[in-house]
Amino acid sequence: GAGVSQSPSNKVTEKGKDVELRCDPISGHTALYWYRQRLGQGLEFLIYFQGNSAPDKSGLPSDRFSAERTGESVSTLTIQRTQQEDSAVYLCASSLVRQVGEKLFFGSGTQLSVL
Amino acid sequence: EDQVTQSPEALRLQEGESSSLNCSYTVSGLRGLFWYRQDPGKGPEFLFTLYSAGEEKEKERLKATLTKKESFLHITAPKPEDSATYLCAVQAQQAGTALIFGKGTTLSVSS
Numbered sequence: 001g002a003g004v005s006q007s008p009s010n011k012v013t014e015k016g017k018d019v020e021l022r023c024d025p026i027s028g029h030t031a032l033y034w035y036r037q038r039l040g041q042g043l044e045f046l047i048y049f050q051g052n053s054a055p056d057k058s059g060l061p062s063d064r065f066s067a068e069r070t071g072e073s074v075s076t077l078t079i080q081r082t083q084q085e086d087s088a089v090y091l092c093a094s095s096l097v098r099q100v101g102e103k104l105f106f107g108s109g110t111q112l113s114v115l
Numbered sequence: 116e117d118q119v120t121q122s123p124e125a126l127r128l129q130e131g132e133s134s135s136l137n138c139s140y141t142v143s144g145l146r147g148l149f150w151y152r153q154d155p156g157k158g159p160e161f162l163f164t165l166y167s168a169g170e171e172k173e174k175e176r177l178k179a180t181l182t183k184k185e186s187f188l189h190i191t192a193p194k195p196e197d198s199a200t201y202l203c204a205v206q207a208q209q210a211g212t213a214l215i216f217g218k219g220t221t222l223s224v225s226s
């Protein structure tokens with residue numbers, strides 16, 4: 001596709017429910033990143049994929065958060081038993097390769113609201 | 116601890132009124148400093164990467180500079196379409212792949 005696509009664009013859920021957020025990176029981009037942006041806060045790194053493996057999961061805030069990537073393409077971020085503090089914009093980014101200075105291409109994000 | 120601080124949080128300018136945004140950083144070995152622009156409801160859009168003190172990069176009305184402790188994003192004769200949130204991020208040697216972002220400066224330019 002022309003850019004990084006994320007779905008849904010908005011998700012409202014009840015506390016305790018599980019949610020899945022999807023990211024379609026730019027075709028051919030091997031590196032994929034998930035970030036979280038809380039209101040008034042900077043972007044917070046969650047996880048990085050190189051191909052289908054995740055060498056850096058250091059930003060996942062708890063074991064309720066998990067992510068996978070298949071076919072070196074689509075990635076899904078799953079949040080189990082959602083809490084109100086999970087409310088944020090979840091951003092996905094991809095890059096052609098992983099190297100210093102490599103620019104990231106971001107999607108428009110999924111706005112998650114946990115009631 | 117690696118840290119990025121941006122100032123001011125918000126900046127209002129009149130069209131044509133030049134100014135600068137600041138990004139102060141504390142990192143254990145800088146591998147790169149990045150500037151991104153973010154419009155409401157959109158993801159950040161890449162502007163510049165700077166690697167070493169003294170480096171400068173320009174794009175249209177924007178110029179980014181880098182010292183050993185901070186970076187400036189200079190905006191010359193801004194237009195209303197320059198209104199956005201400008202994000203600074205660093206890639207540190209010990210941070211692996213993760214970019215560490217500041218909270219951003221929200222710029223509003225009125226005509």
